[in-house]
Amino acid sequence: MSYDNETLEAVFAKTTGTCRYCGKQLSFSNYGAQGRRGAWVVDHANPVSRGGTDYLRNLWPACITCNLEKGDRPAQSYLRSTESRPAATGDCLVATAAFGTPWAPEIESLRWFRDHVLVGRRVGMAAVSLYYATSPEPARWITNHSGLAVIIRAPLRVISRVVRKMIGDSDATFPNKFIAPGTLRGR
């Protein structure tokens, strides 16, 4: 399905340009441009395969990861499935607190590391669960003690640099462009 510019603008405006499901900031000009920063697609809240329409009320902006992961499910059931899953909050809490924004390039690569390397390996999975079980408290702490944020940023930067080297990229806008289509959270 292709949409005219007017429709795309209207869909994009529904969330003021963020993914309906994970809240990630999208880039209007990267519509359909998988691998680009802020790439997005038009998501049918009620999938076409289930009788969903192309009316504006059924169309939402979504990042490609969420759109693929949602698959054939209606929006509500996808949203419910992500609620119980800690990684779906999308943010590395400690890192976010340390950098003051969830969109620092360092955090993008940490997030990538979590989603593509840690998750899916048993030890990594345990570490991720432990992290999410314990991190809201430290994150609040860091937010309230700005001096701490500065200290914590250094090791996080090192990790993120290692991650980027691992995946062979020096460009801060990475990490999606090396992921082959179809491998995005294809579980």
Ligand SMILES: [Zn+2]
């Ligand atoms: Zn998303």
